[in-house]
Amino acid sequence: MTFTVAIDGPAAAGKGTISKAVAMHFGFAHLDTGLLYRAVGAKVLAGADRLIAAQQLDPKDLEGDQLRTPQVAQAASEVAVDPQVRAALTDFQRSFATRPGGAVLDGRDIGTVICPQADVKLFVTASPECRAMRRFKELSDKGMSLTYDSVLADVRKRDERDRSRDTAPLIPAPDAVLIDTTDMAIDDAVARAVAVISRVSETH
Numbered sequence: 001m002t003f004t005v006a007i008d009g010p011a012a013a014g015k016g017t018i019s020k021a022v023a024m025h026f027g028f029a030h031l032d033t034g035l036l037y038r039a040v041g042a043k044v045l046a047g048a049d050r051l052i053a054a055q056q057l058d059p060k061d062l063e064g065d066q067l068r069t070p071q072v073a074q075a076a077s078e079v080a081v082d083p084q085v086r087a088a089l090t091d092f093q094r095s096f097a098t099r100p101g102g103a104v105l106d107g108r109d110i111g112t113v114i115c116p117q118a119d120v121k122l123f124v125t126a127s128p129e130c131r132a133m134r135r136f137k138e139l140s141d142k143g144m145s146l147t148y149d150s151v152l153a154d155v156r157k158r159d160e161r162d163r164s165r166d167t168a169p170l171i172p173a174p175d176a177v178l179i180d181t182t183d184m185a186i187d188d189a190v191a192r193a194v195a196v197i198s199r200v201s202e203t204h
Contacts, residue, residue: 003028003102003204004117005197006110009124010159010170011073012131012138014181014189018124019106021190022197026104031096033107033114034076036089038067041075050079054088070139070146070154077158080108081165090114108162111173119204120197123172124189126182128155 005022009015016032023030036054039061043053066072079085086109093114097103105114111121126134132152139146162170172178177196181189 001102001204002098002100003119003201004097004115005102005104005120005122006097006115006118006173006176007104007106007122007124007193008108008111008170008172008176009106009122010108010126010131010162011155012135013124013126014134014186015106015122015124017186018122018179018190018193019104022193023104025190025194026102026197026201028102028104029096029099030104031093031106032062033089033093033105033110035062035067036092037076037080037085038072040079040085040089041077042067042072044079045071045075050082051084051088054079054085057089057092065142068139068142069144070151073158074154077161081161081167083167086167108170109168111176112171113168116173120200121173121176122179122193122196123176124179124181126180128152128159130182131155 007015007019019030036057039057040050040053044050093105097105097115111118132148132155136148136151179189179192
């Protein structure tokens, strides 16, 4: 049996946390597709050609805290506007989505481009200020020296780039269920996602 859940949304909206919880609840495999672009971005920062980096990506490249730095996040957003890079990573994602036993993929274009026929599509969002505070706390807890204002500026800059790119812009799929986590506890957001998926899976 294949069952695909597509979860999209901007940075730090909570889609990763929700995706992992949903995958664990249903016993589905999970892929954070943003890590693919972060891994390519990290390789570009190290001097690699972006297209070659995308074409030669290894699962081991998706591991490590170094992919979570603000510099890699910006590099990921920059390489993600390249249609050739996106094309190189598309097959990997689509193959994962159709694996037996169910799959949850989270990213920015899963429900619109990668898996437009996904069984369930969710779009997780939150205000820029809320997302910046979450990311600021996350990075501060890891010992990184930065300010809330700089993180907010990065969030807004990345949002603009993601939404305005010509290829696969960050937009909700027409049939996606919106989950706004600005004033929602993460447990409540997960419960909402589980409820939506359960309704569909029961008829699958």
